[in-house]
Amino acid sequence: MVSQLFSTTLVGVEAQFVRVEVDLASGLPGFHIVGLPDAAVGESVHRVRSALRSVGHPIPPRRCTINLAPGDLRKEGPRFDLAIALGLLAGSGVVAPELVTGSVVLGELSLEGDVRPVRGVLNTALALRERGLKRLFLPHENLSEVDWLDGLELWPVSTLAEMLELLPSGAPRVERRARRGEPVEGVLDLGDVLGQEMGKRVVQVAAAGGHHLLWIGPPGCGKTMLSRCLPGLLPELEDQQALEVLSVASAMGQARSDQLTAPLAQPHCHISTPALLGSHRPGELSRAHQGVLFLDEVTEFARDGLEGLRTALETGWVEVGRVKTRVRYPARFQLVAACNPCPCGYAGDEKRVCCCSDHRRLGYLNRLSGPIRDRLDLQVLLQRTDLRESWRGKDRMTTAQARQRVLKARARQLRRGCLNRDLSRRFFDETGVIEEKALDYVFDYASQKFLSMRAMEKILRVAQTVADLDGQPRIDMEQVQEAVHYRCLDQQGW
Ligand SMILES: [Zn+2]
Structure with missing residues (x-):
């Protein structure tokens, strides 16, 4: 019997869905993970085996095959542990398969069955919403990343045992939190x-x-x-x-x-x-x-x-x-x-x-x-x-x-x-925002310092920002002189 649920792996900062298929067949007992796993995924075997034993449901003595699809996408890290464990529990009849089929499951397991935090839980939640899926099992420690998003059925769990207890009684109530900012570390006044x-x-x-x-x-x-x-x-x-x-x-x-x-x-x-x-x-x-x-x-x-x-x-x-x-x-x-x-x-x-x-x-x-x-x-x-x-x-x-x-x-x-950083030469050309005298000053400065047209545009952009900051409608001498003052690399000796 094959049970199916989902997990995700990160490609850049995008969460890509991975289908976790668990097959328990008769034959020589063994445990195989296929589908381009890296070393950390391969080691899941040991963590999952110990964790399942700790909750009293050891892996049945059968030939277990775990397929992580699609097979051409590299799977990294220990994030699939919980999904594999849950798939095995569903496959061996400990958990009713309909309770977990179609769920997305994230979490690393310890040998005692604790569920440890993983990377990319928010990225997964966003991908879930995009795809119209709802149910997300996640480590409790990652809950604060996603508890302000709506439209999701969140199942935060701290241990495998807690998860087994929760499953038959339906989704736990998660307090939705309003968004609030945290101060950024290192910023000064x-x-x-x-x-x-x-x-x-x-x-x-x-x-x-x-x-x-x-x-x-x-x-x-x-x-x-x-x-x-x-x-x-x-x-x-x-x-x-x-x-x-x-x-x-x-x-x-x-x-x-x-x-x-x-x-x-x-x-x-x-x-x-x-x-x-x-x-x-x-x-x-x-x-x-x-x-x-x-x-x-x-x-x-x-x-x-x-x-x-x-x-x-x-x-x-x-x-x-x-x-x-x-x-x-x-x-x-x-x-x-x-x-x-x-x-x-x-x-x-x-x-x-x-x-x-x-x-x-x-x-x-x-x-x-x-x-x-x-x-x-x-x-x-x-x-x-x-x-x-x-x-x-x-x-x-x-x-x-x-x-x-x-x-x-x-x-x-x-x-x-747009911001002044992105202003083009055409803007200064077409709007005539700069006084003729000020423009002459910039030309003189540029030819004296052998500056390129690009460098000259930069002086104008900074002058425009100075004018905006001071509430001036046009750029005149004062602003271009200030802008030129902020170009120490043009000076002799640099
Ligand atoms: Zn020195």
Whole structure:
């Protein structure tokens, strides 16, 4: 007799359905799992056998075949344990097959029959809704990921024994929870940053126009603190964006119960490339999806990691090679990078002496490849602030106050159709939004610094954001000069 239920496996962040077929036939006792399982799936045999014995229903002494279909899709991890156990129980008549047929089952088993959490429960729930299926058996620890979704019949279980007890009495009552945001770890308030008035202004410009940003400055000048203020200035996530963020978190196995604000990822510069880009689960680039990626010491990241970063900036995806296939993870984020001005950190410092040769200094910044630099609309040189002055500074703008201005500036942009980061040359051409004198200034600057047309467009985009932030209908001299000020890589010696 063959019993049938479903489970899922993750391909990228999509949950793909896997049909779990259990056949108990007469013949020499044995246990076989077929259908392209990896080593962890193969080891299910031992976990399922012990778990079933622990609830008093050992595997019957028959020839058991478990087929995970479709056979050409690779199955990974221990997530099929519970489905296999349930299939065996239905196949041997312990559980009435009609109670479980057509259900989707997720969960790893311990040897004592405890049900352990798995990755991708939210992704599975979303796939279920799409396919019109309802019943989902899931580890109790994963419940908070999905208990706000409606249209599903949820069966959270902690142990195999609990599941056997629940099954005849019908679906358990699960409290539906209203959505509520969790604060994002590591995000700071602008009001907590002392001094650095220009830096604070730049963070607001970056937030308003969605511009990618590079800080160059000596150690301890506040690059990290300022960067960690950025997510707090961004608008709340829309429903679809929030779902994407939560799906990535679920696929990473770091499920959050909810997310209303932009996420922040800040990987260390010595992170391995698979952990940065993703491998069998999404990496840090994807953790920043729909939010902010902060790369401190950006020149110290491995070259292939930066190469992946470049692709993500261009396409919004990272693609990584897996066994015989390639998977894509979403990675559309706002980049904030930071580095020292030179290997020793003190080039351009008024009080300390830099001990690096010109050659070393140039080589250091050149580790950031051209295509990445090209995407950094804002390149800002920060100096250390005078401690006494910043300590006494009273009039500190908080994130809440700055955010109001940022949201207003964004609303203005969206009425035009897109964020300023994506404005084209044609927009400036057709609307004549820029004063003639200001445009001349930009032309002069561009020819003096041998800039490309692309670089010139970037100056205009940033100037447009400055105008939006200040509520100016047109771009004039003041705004283009401010935009030019945020391009330190054009200056001599970089
Ligand atoms: Zn130096």
